[in-house]
Amino acid sequence: MKKVAILGPSTFSEEATRHFLKDDFIYISYKLISEVFNATVAGETDLSVIPIENTLEGSVHLHVDWLVHEVNLPIRAEWVFPIDMNLIGFANKEGQDEGSNPYQHIRKVLSHHVVPAQCSRFMKKYLSGAEFEQVSSTAEGVRLVSALQDPAVAAIGTAIASTNYGVPMLEKEIQDHKDNMTRFLLVGEEAPELPTSADRKTTILVTLPEDYPGALHQVLSAFAWRRINLSKIESKPTKKKLGTYYFYIDIADSLDSVLLPSAIQEIEAIGCQVRILGSYPSYSYIS
Ligand SMILES: O=C(O)C(=O)Cc1ccccc1
Numbered sequence: 001m002k003k004v005a006i007l008g009p010s011t012f013s014e015e016a017t018r019h020f021l022k023d024d025f026i027y028i029s030y031k032l033i034s035e036v037f038n039a040t041v042a043g044e045t046d047l048s049v050i051p052i053e054n055t056l057e058g059s060v061h062l063h064v065d066w067l068v069h070e071v072n073l074p075i076r077a078e079w080v081f082p083i084d085m086n087l088i089g090f091a092n093k094e095g096q097d098e099g100s101n102p103y104q105h106i107r108k109v110l111s112h113h114v115v116p117a118q119c120s121r122f123m124k125k126y127l128s129g130a131e132f133e134q135v136s137s138t139a140e141g142v143r144l145v146s147a148l149q150d151p152a153v154a155a156i157g158t159a160i161a162s163t164n165y166g167v168p169m170l171e172k173e174i175q176d177h178k179d180n181m182t183r184f185l186l187v188g189e190e191a192p193e194l195p196t197s198a199d200r201k202t203t204i205l206v207t208l209p210e211d212y213p214g215a216l217h218q219v220l221s222a223f224a225w226r227r228i229n230l231s232k233i234e235s236k237p238t239k240k241k242l243g244t245y246y247f248y249i250d251i252a253d254s255l256d257s258v259l260l261p262s263a264i265q266e267i268e269a270i271g272c273q274v275r276i277l278g279s280y281p282s283y284s285y286i287s
Pocket residue numbers: 007010011012013014051083112114115136137138139182
């Protein structure tokens with residue numbers, strides 16, 4: 001059985017991966033996302049799971065940066081999974097005045113850095129007096145709250161972390177939107193066996209030639225006149241020189257298709273550098 005590195009245990013990554021890959025893989029948990037990437041680079045695992053984008057926040061830039069700059073692992077699949085955020089901690093001690101806010105006693109909230117933007121309304125209403133502290137995963141936050149046993153410190157994480165670490169669930173589904181989704185990527189040298197999917201995607205990075213007016217327009221027109229759909233385009237700093245960017249482009253087509261390779265050739269012909277991050281099946285959420 002293939003081994004899959006995940007941020008975990010008891011994280012959203014674990015929930016999402018178990019839902020998608022079921023029991024056909026062995027899951028190995030790592031505390032840091034850098035360890036999740038490096039496990040597959042080092043050959044400890046065959047694949048790594050990366051949360052890459054959220055409905056409310058957009059790309060998880062730190063993870064995109066790792067994928068682009070730190071490792072060279074092809075994308076093998078993507079899927080989306082709904083994320084229900086929960087406030088996990090200890091209730092106010094009896095006799096303490098709560099006023100209208102039952103969470104006024106919470107002074108610090110521990111969670112993963114992508115979480116506050118997804119629960120901003122709840123946090124503004126009930127946790128405005130609390131400081132947010134970033135930890136390596138939502139589960140790590142719950143683990144720390146369990147170790148501290150202090151009602152002033154709470155976490156935001158999965159229902160399973162609340163059960164596994166024995167910290168009460170104070171409030172369920174505190175995310176701003178009911179259908180809060182996260183997109184996950186499976187990356188690794190070898191393509192795993194997965195159910196077939198009608199949807200295929202290809203992700204490329206394009207660096208434009210310098211001093212070439214209209215280069216981006218030409219890149220886009222190479223896709224446009226072939227009627228190839230792009231599902232995302234984002235400019236990101238190259239990190240080499242201030243003001244230089246590459247474009248991260250998701251294409252709703254396979255590299256095996258007739259038209260996409262010729263579109264890429266056309267883009268290269270005008271002097272763009274193209275790096276293919278992967279051509280892979282895409283799965284929408286099936287409950
Ligand atoms: O920390 C976790 O639980 C993760 O898996 C990362 C994450 C955090 C919030 C939404 C989706 C994934």
